[in-house]
Amino acid sequence: MNNEISKYELIATMKKNIQTFIDSEAVLYLKKDSYSTAEYDRMLTEIKNDLKTRLLQK
Numbered sequence: 001m002n003n004e005i006s007k008y009e010l011i012a013t014m015k016k017n018i019q020t021f022i023d024s025e026a027v028l029y030l031k032k033d034s035y036s037t038a039e040y041d042r043m044l045t046e047i048k049n050d051l052k053t054r055l056l057q058k
Contacts, residue, residue: 014055021051 005013024047028040 017051017054021047 025044028043028047
């Protein structure tokens with residue numbers, strides 16, 4: 001079986017992951033008043049790293 005991901009599957013995966021990132025960013029931003037700036041930045045960095053890791057695994 002061919003392990004290559006089609007360009008359409010890659011685009012769909014990237015769109016899904018980017019939407020997940022945007023949703024996570026929005027939730028954190030809306031709740032940021034309850035977090036310190038350092039804590040907010042740390043969580044956002046972890047979300048970005050997770051997205052990068054997922055895209056590199058595809």
